Amino acid sequence: MTPYSITTPEAANLLARPDVARLLKPFMRGPRTLSQVAQAQYMRVETLHYRVQQLRRAGLLRVVGEVPRRGRPLKLYEAVATAFVFSADLLSPEALQELSLGKAWLREFMEELERLTGADEQRTVQVSLNNAGALIWGTADELPERPEHPTAYFTQSAALYLTPAEAEELAAELDTLYQRYEGRSGPKRYGLILGLTPLSRPVD
Incomplete structure (x- = not known):
C-alpha cells in the first residue's frame, strides 16, 4: 500500500x-x-x-x-x-x-514507572562498586509488593565496557528479543524502551 x-x-x-x-x-x-x-x-x-x-x-x-x-x-x-x-x-x-528522540513516549514511560514502583516511597539510596568495578546507583530498599499492578521492570547502566563489535552484537540481540514479542495481542498494553549508545566519558 x-x-x-x-x-x-x-x-x-x-x-x-x-x-x-x-x-x-x-x-x-x-x-x-x-x-x-x-x-x-x-x-x-x-x-x-x-x-x-x-x-x-x-x-x-x-x-x-x-x-x-x-x-x-x-x-x-x-x-x-x-x-x-x-x-x-x-x-x-x-x-x-x-519525534526523533521519542521524548513523548519516554515521559509516559517514566510517569507510569514512577506510579507503579512508588518512587516517592524510596528512602535509601545505595552507591557502590559492583564486581566489575563499576559505580552503581540504586535503591537499598525493596520495592513494595503491589499484586494489583502488572509486572514492571526497569534497569539502566552506564557501565557496559564493550568493543564496537560487541555493541553491535548486543544491539542485534535486543532487536531480536523485541521482535519475539512484537505483534502479540494480550489484554494489557506495556511500554518498552531499549537503548544503547556510546558515551563520551572516558573509561575510569
Missing part, C-alpha cells in the same frame, strides 16, 4: 505528536462515531471532538456517513489513509526533536 503523502506542516506536526496521532488510530481501522472512540479511549466526547476537528482541518480525517438516531444523527469519521509519509522538513524543530 502506497502511503498517503502529507504536504502541509499542520498535518505533519499533528502526526508527529503521539498523543494526537493515536486518536487517529481507531479511525484508520474504519468508520467510527465520536462516542465509540471516546468510550474506547476513556475520554470525554468533547475532548475528542476538539482533536477530531483539528484532524479534519488538516485533511487527515473525513466524514463518510451518518448513524441515524432520535434527534441529530451521529457522524461517521474515517481516516483518509492507513499509512502516511511526509518530509521531516515540514516539522517544527521542537516536533522533530520530540
Whole structure:
C-alpha cells in the first residue's frame, strides 16, 4: 500500500505528536462515531471532538456517513489513509526533536514507572562498586509488593565496557528479543524502551 503523502506542516506536526496521532488510530481501522472512540479511549466526547476537528482541518480525517438516531444523527469519521509519509522538513524543530528522540513516549514511560514502583516511597539510596568495578546507583530498599499492578521492570547502566563489535552484537540481540514479542495481542498494553549508545566519558 502506497502511503498517503502529507504536504502541509499542520498535518505533519499533528502526526508527529503521539498523543494526537493515536486518536487517529481507531479511525484508520474504519468508520467510527465520536462516542465509540471516546468510550474506547476513556475520554470525554468533547475532548475528542476538539482533536477530531483539528484532524479534519488538516485533511487527515473525513466524514463518510451518518448513524441515524432520535434527534441529530451521529457522524461517521474515517481516516483518509492507513499509512502516511511526509518530509521531516515540514516539522517544527521542537516536533522533530520530540519525534526523533521519542521524548513523548519516554515521559509516559517514566510517569507510569514512577506510579507503579512508588518512587516517592524510596528512602535509601545505595552507591557502590559492583564486581566489575563499576559505580552503581540504586535503591537499598525493596520495592513494595503491589499484586494489583502488572509486572514492571526497569534497569539502566552506564557501565557496559564493550568493543564496537560487541555493541553491535548486543544491539542485534535486543532487536531480536523485541521482535519475539512484537505483534502479540494480550489484554494489557506495556511500554518498552531499549537503548544503547556510546558515551563520551572516558573509561575510569
